[in-house]
Amino acid sequence: MQVLVVANDTAELRRLSEWLVSTASGLGVPGPLVGELEVCANEAVMNVISYAWEDGGHHQIALRIAAGDGRVTLEIEDDGRPYNPFDAPEPSRPSSLSDAPVGGLGVNIIRKLMPASRYERRGGRNVLTLTAAIG
């Protein structure tokens, strides 16, 4: 398992992407899946930065990646208030551009690209686990 800790600052998303792409590739995750993991991790961490803390103070977000038994798993952990991104109901597909929402897109992308992902509150912390089958 490899670990990265980032601050709750959107400027960290680039560092996160670089770490994720090199680490996941090193673990043998195929290119297209690395890309999907990168998108989902960006969306998940962006949501944590936006919603987990009301104080606007300095916090840390930990990422742990592991591969094995035909799966890759990325855990994203923070000490913010309880926040389950999957609590929001899945929106129906908008029928027209004027009805289309401009928010909530990130969670939807995670739901669609990595449907086996799950959320849990563990020891007073939020843990979002993104997971997908390799190959």
Add this chain to the structure above:
Amino acid sequence: VLQFFPEARVEIDAEKLEGGIIRVRLAGRMDVQGTSAIETRFTAYTVADKGAVVVDLSGVTFLASIGIRALILAAKALQHRGGKIALLNPDAAVRKVLEMAGVDSLIPVCDSLEAARAAVTA
């Protein structure tokens, strides 16, 4: 009119094609940093009244929801002004994200300039 934002690793330019169609070319990373770097310019290029805008995504290497949001907002604004927008040539990964976000049912995603031209002038 090419604008390159090295820190954000993103670039944008726009040109007027035959028939008054505006082609806006985006390249690089449409993540939080990339999208914030080009957002103002992107809006400026896509506000034309009754505009026909083709957004060339062939050089986009990464698209996050914040970039999709910018595309949807531009499409909504254009529609209010009687205009139309089409997306051109996203790579396989970018196309998949557009599909997962349901954008392809709202904004035409085209494989050729001819198809995009037809979509925005129809």
